[in-house]
Ligand SMILES: Nc1nc2c(ncn2[C@@H]2O[C@H](COP(=O)(O)OP(=O)(O)OP(=O)(O)O)[C@@H](O)[C@H]2O)c(=O)[nH]1
């Protein structure tokens with residue numbers, strides 16, 4: 001018998017309602033003990049208003065709504081009880097403690113989903129979709145997770161796996177039953193089929209760049225010498241006054257991080273301390289940090305002050321970012337006396353003050369990361385694990401094609417095809433090892 005597990009399914013903290021979830025054979029018995037109602041025989045999937053009592057003092061702890069999901073018709077496939085109580089951290093802790101006393105144990109990270117997987121309620125890629133849906137930072141990313149949850153990834157993979165299996169069966173049976181080599185026309189057929197599969201697997205993997213972008217987004221650092229308007233731009237992109245802006249050079253000392261969304265892409269935007277030689281201890285630490293952030297960012301937006309001539313400091317910054325992925329933004333174009341001749345053709349002219357050019361800048365920020373050839377309204381592979389396995393499968397298939405061309409025996413060709421189908425199977429979890437599952441589910445949070 002599996003242990004009965006318990007966890008808070010909603011975030012810890014004060015809230016109107018919080019849900020504690022139990023899963024396992026003891027769930028209903030624990031609910032009976034908590035409610036001091038041995039006759040409690042709830043109709044599955046119906047709400048029951050029940051008082052929960054302190055196990056020791058018999059005082060009423062809370063008035064709750066209890067819902068029972070009878071195995072196998074539950075999220076995990078086991079008996080599940082959900083207790084919706086008031087979101088008081090004190091009460092929540094007490095109820096969970098009582099569940100533990102009644103022989104439930106705390107759920108591990110992702111354990112509810114793992115049980116759902118073990119009981120065939122969903123496949124691995126669907127369980128991962130639950131995690132990604134909860135973690136989604138944008139509407140577009142959430143939509144993609146829901147598509148995966150509804151089985152789109154598995155549905156796209158199934159015909160490819162079926163085709164691959166067909167080829168494997170032909171080759172296997174030719175080893176068993178055909179005395180001589182396969183006739184040429186059949187080898188040609190097999191090659192064509194394999195090429196088609198490899199191409200489709202490759203097409204799925206090609207959506208990963210866009211999928212990863214939607215899911216993980218980009219880190220974008222605003223850099224430049226003091227007073228060019230980094231914090232002003234930071235605030236303008238954010239839409240509110242987050243950073244302090246003054247006419248004093250060296251205003252920003254520490255980095256500020258905020259999240260924004262540009263064209264469905266979640267962006268971690270960082271305002272940095274202006275880069276310059278300085279004897280001020282605090283400022284110089286800030287400058288050092290700015291340099292580190294620049295190196296780590298996916299994209300650096302280097303700001304210049306368009307109302308002034310380029311300075312030696314600007315030149316130095318431009319040299320520093322030359323090898324990094326960057327955009328140059330010339331700020332303060334609202335000022336009449338704009339003497340700056342643009343240093344580079346690929347700069348964007350903006351005014352953080354009036355908002356001029358900000359649309360263009362936003363487009364320029366995401367453009368280098370958005371692949372042109374991917375139809376983003378389709379299903380996107382967004383998990384590095386899936387992408388890895390797709391690429392591995394394609395490579396194995398391509399290898400097998402080349403072995404076929406070199407007229408290697410069926411046994412040799414088959415090795416790669418078996419590897420390929422195993423890789424595709426690992427995406428949905430059909431061919432997954434125990435420690436792989438442990439690794440994947442450790443990325444879930446408790447209560448999922
Ligand atoms: N006219 C005009 N003034 C601007 C513009 N952007 C920023 N400023 C002004 O430039 C000055 C410096 O702006 P900040 O945003 O603090 O500059 P910063 O790059 O963050 O400066 P440090 O934090 O010191 O590195 C302030 O007085 C802003 O009002 C702009 O587009 N047009």
Ligand SMILES: [Mg+2]
Pocket residue numbers: 230231232243244251252272274
């Ligand atoms: Mg600043």
